[in-house]
Amino acid sequence: MDGSGNPVIMLRDLRKSFGQVLALDGLSLAVPAGSITGLLGPNGSGKTTTVSILSTALRPDGGQALVCGLDVAARPAAVRRLIGFAGQFAAVDPNLNGRENLRLIGRLSRLPRPVARERTDEALERFGLAGAAGRLVRGYSGGMRRRLDVAAALMHRPPVLFLDEPTTGLDPESRAQLWRLVAELAAEGTTVLLTTQYLEEADALADRVVIIDHGRLAGEGTPHELRKRIGSAVLRLEFADEQAAVRAEHQLGAQFDASERNGAVLRLASQAGSSAVVGAVRALDGAADPVAVQIREPSLDDVFLTLTGNAASASHQGGAR
Ligand SMILES: Nc1ncnc2c1ncn2[C@@H]1O[C@H](COP(=O)(O)OP(=O)(O)OP(=O)(O)O)[C@@H](O)[C@H]1O
Ligand SMILES: [Mg+2]
Structure with a gap:
């Protein structure tokens, strides 16, 4: 819940089709403030479609998606200021170095130049990239790219973060490192919705788990409740x-x-x-x-x-x- 007790993310009967394919078939869910919610589902169950709608990259056919009370379809620009999004494929530019990437994202988010510089340095430090800041991203490992991508999503300090399969393809150590960073962000009050294929990831990280199948809710609760x-x-x-x-x-x-x-x-x-x-x-x-x-x-x-x-x-x- 936010200060007013409302969920930070709210989906009501969300529907989306791609031609004949029904990707979301009336999905409803609520995500409280400062929590990490894991969105789990088999391939093709609608996870990416859900976070794409929430991050305003896709428009729903029906139902409603609200972020901090704002309808994502009606107020996309306002919603984008409130959210950070790191997708399945890193959005950073491989032909720039880590520092240049973050400064660029900062400038694109209309931060004044000194603020963009300052936040870039902080983020490089926090995400363990200070030593690699001057290297071209094309030479980064998968884990480093992922961390840079999440750092980029946070440059405008959004209260809500969407992560689509943040650790797919990472080795166990890089995965654990990213988990720690995400847990830290949530502890500071960021509301996180992350999709994952890894049940152990949801178990380790998520306060609540939402399981979807064929674009519908199949179950939800804490990992403990679900196991019971x-x-x-x-x-x-x-x-x-x-x-x-x-x-x-x-x-x-x-x-x-x-x-x-x-x-x-x-x-x-x-x-x-x-x-x-x-x-x-x-x-x-x-x-x-x-x-x-x-x-x-x-x-x-x-x-x-x-x-x-x-x-x-x-x-x-x-x-x-
Ligand atoms: N742009 C698109 N055009 C056509 N069909 C699409 C498109 N995007 C998604 N779909 C279909 O919608 C359904 C849901 O896809 P979505 O990508 O949301 O699933 P997902 O849960 O993220 O799967 P994965 O675990 O494989 O990432 C699938 O059947 C998919 O093929
Ligand atoms: Mg997906």
Whole structure:
């Protein structure tokens, strides 16, 4: 909430189509001030469309998007002064150095020259780029570019920041570094809406998670609340080959609240607790003997699977966990 108790970002029944493709199908959500909200969803679920509308790059077909109470379609210029946006692809110029990029962005945001210089120096320091300030951005690592891009989005000191997949493609250390910076910004009062494919990112960073699927809300809450909703146990079975996993899925799938198979690995989620899960393994009774059995508490990954029926891409990259 802002000082008046209203959400800083508000979507009401937002709709957007691209020709025959329905990208947003009546999405509603509210983001309180000073919080980090993670927008999670499978590929094509409407995450980028949502932040593009909020950052005034796209117009909605229907419904309303408000930033600090301003309608993004009716007041785009005013909204742009309130927001910073770092998209999926860095907007900085590879043929300028880091310092030149930030000064340029500062001047484009109509900051007086001395202010642009001062903020540039502060941002370079804060984002760990002071040593690389004089190097051409084309020679920056992915993590450095990302940090510069976020620094650029903040040059006009907006109270609201949108980040579209800020850490995709970064190594774990660069990711952790960016997480720290985003958490710091939120602690100082910036309201952050970030999209991500990484459930662990939402878990680590987001106060609230909004899961969307096919342009609609599929679930929302704190990571803790969402995990609790899944129930008590997740069973992971690994088989010697895919056929055995298929047989087991056939036999057990109906007894569980969610099931997902990835090759020879089968994951099943249950509301009924670990005793029911153990019973299910017994029921397999030689039809398909697992080579590894794991019973654990639900993860955000499991929540995602249950709510969208999609395995998150993060888990696909490393195979089912
Ligand atoms: N400019 C466009 N023209 C046509 N279709 C589009 C366009 N932009 C998005 N779409 C479609 O709208 C749907 C939502 O796309 P969007 O980019 O918002 O998804 P996303 O959740 O960001 O996906 P990803 O995880 O792959 O980034 C998809 O079906 C996509 O193909
Ligand atoms: Mg996207």
